[in-house]
Amino acid sequence: MYPKSLESLINSFMRLPGVGRKTAERYAYSLLNSLNDEKIDSFISSLSGIKSIKRCEKCGFLTDNYICDICENPIRDKSIVLVVEEPKDVIAIERCNEFSGLYHVLNGVISPLNGIGPEELNIDTLLNRVEKDSVSEVIVATSATVEGETTALYLARLLKDKTKVSRIAYGMPVGSSLEYNDETTIMKALEGRNTIN
Amino acid sequence: MYPKSLESLINSFMRLPGVGRKTAERYAYSLLNSLNDEKIDSFISSLSGIKSIKRCEKCGFLTDNYICDICENPIRDKSIVLVVEEPKDVIAIERCNEFSGLYHVLNGVISPLNGIGPEELNIDTLLNRVEKDSVSEVIVATSATVEGETTALYLARLLKDKTKVSRIAYGMPVGSSLEYNDETTIMKALEGRNTIN
Numbered sequence: 001m002y003p004k005s006l007e008s009l010i011n012s013f014m015r016l017p018g019v020g021r022k023t024a025e026r027y028a029y030s031l032l033n034s035l036n037d038e039k040i041d042s043f044i045s046s047l048s049g050i051k052s053i054k055r056c057e058k059c060g061f062l063t064d065n066y067i068c069d070i071c072e073n074p075i076r077d078k079s080i081v082l083v084v085e086e087p088k089d090v091i092a093i094e095r096c097n098e099f100s101g102l103y104h105v106l107n108g109v110i111s112p113l114n115g116i117g118p119e120e121l122n123i124d125t126l127l128n129r130v131e132k133d134s135v136s137e138v139i140v141a142t143s144a145t146v147e148g149e150t151t152a153l154y155l156a157r158l159l160k161d162k163t164k165v166s167r168i169a170y171g172m173p174v175g176s177s178l179e180y181n182d183e184t185t186i187m188k189a190l191e192g193r194n195t196i197n
Numbered sequence: 198m199y200p201k202s203l204e205s206l207i208n209s210f211m212r213l214p215g216v217g218r219k220t221a222e223r224y225a226y227s228l229l230n231s232l233n234d235e236k237i238d239s240f241i242s243s244l245s246g247i248k249s250i251k252r253c254e255k256c257g258f259l260t261d262n263y264i265c266d267i268c269e270n271p272i273r274d275k276s277i278v279l280v281v282e283e284p285k286d287v288i289a290i291e292r293c294n295e296f297s298g299l300y301h302v303l304n305g306v307i308s309p310l311n312g313i314g315p316e317e318l319n320i321d322t323l324l325n326r327v328e329k330d331s332v333s334e335v336i337v338a339t340s341a342t343v344e345g346e347t348t349a350l351y352l353a354r355l356l357k358d359k360t361k362v363s364r365i366a367y368g369m370p371v372g373s374s375l376e377y378n379d380e381t382t383i384m385k386a387l388e389g390r391n392t393i394n
Contacts, residue, residue: 001291003261005246012243015236016224025285027213028247032259037248039212046209047241049202050225051234062229064200088222094198 006032058129060105060122062087070094070103077101079136081129083155085109085143089178093141096183098190101139104129109147110154118154126155130162137164139193143177156196166193203229255326257302257319259284267291267300274298276333278326280352282306282340286375290338293380295387298336301326306344307351315351323352327359334361336390340374353393363390 002010006028013024031040055061056068059081063069070076070090080101084090090103106121129135140155142148156165169192178186199207203225210221228237252258253265260266267273267287277298281287287300303318326332337352339345353362366389375383 003259008243009247012240017227030214043209044244046205050206
């Protein structure tokens, strides 16, 4: 019943997570009712923009270039690498303003039930980094879940002859995901990290 | 901390009604994680599409052309015109599959407190339609609010010498907006309509 173009925008919004018909209509109307096309144009250009987003060749974080801003920052301590599951975990740690080393994004966790083994993750490049750069410590900050723990143990065994591997402390509530912890909890967890045997 | 292009998309999403930072990030990630650019491209084209949406020259409903699909439908009864506030109200009525006449969208209600008088609304074209086309009845389906009632009374006085003016019944709960009523309530309200004196 709506014009085809409006119906198509409503369908685009409905493809977003947790957005139903009513919410999608509300979003579409809000753009339709904006006084000029500027709001729509900036939306379009921001959507085009993310098509050029790549993974940093060094750490796997999101970047517009080949190497991300964090890896290129000369002030950061290149001897400590903090391993996380997803790019949003990097943001969660950065928000603490506590950690000054570099990151490594695995893009997931080892999860046999979902058919994800170590070879599906960004682990080869981590091994390369530890061997080439003089990394003195790898901090594993995967989630406090069974999969996160499994991944941490796997990395500890893989890297134990090459560098010190530590795990952030169980300061964060067990079963929760890193992203949803508050800054203080994450900071406490960073301070209380333990070497994996 | 995010790449600029991703940050810009998050900001675009945050401009939508009721969307905060966390939700906007979730939406942006869902597009970023789609396997190819197809989802993003279809989003972009649907956004470009709504820039061409116009108001139907006859009734004020949304359309990609000059005249909307409802006004151009030869099966519909051109002698009955149902007056609503917003385009989404047309959709609410159409969902009942009960009304076969035409619509007229006012684009608002008379609201002195917000500085909206009759001249700000799409009323001139309604007067033209009643005079030119042989409209036998105008059904006023504005909201059951003070502003909606005021608008209905205004239209009744304006059109009383030209055609029959009726008001949909108080079948819908007073104080609510047409859009949020269920199909049955709207249908009952349509059936129980009364002539305005």
